[in-house]
Amino acid sequence: MSIKLKRIASEMTRVIGEILLEEARDNLLKQITITGVEVTKDLSFAKVYFTSLNGMNSKDLEREMEEAAPFIRKELAEKMDLRNTPKLKFVYDESINYANNIERIIKEIHEEK
Secondary structure, eight states: OOHHHHHHHHHHHHHHHHIIIIIOOOHHHHTEEEEEEEEOTTSSEEEEEEEESSOOOHHHHHHHHHHHHHHHHHHHHHHSOOSSOOEEEEEEOTHHHHHHHHHHHHHHHHHHO
16 A cells, blocks of 8 residues: 555544544444544545444444444545545454453463463
């Protein structure tokens, strides 16, 4: 990925996080953390990775985020100076749950000793 695309992805991560925190009316959306964004070379699509600690099912959270995608995309277009605002695809980031599970297993192994 080029430096320009990395910079755009990083800025999108920050701006989408701000939109969810400051612009969203739904409290569920305010509890979402954006962990990263991957954009295609032509900036037509962006895969937005997110997580939440509210304990809701990841599929339900993805559905909620997909419903909010048009609003988020509109706000993103207003806040970022891009010729085309990419279509957003939200994907629940399982890496934090995976890391917590590994940490729990290691802790259990140490407690057994």
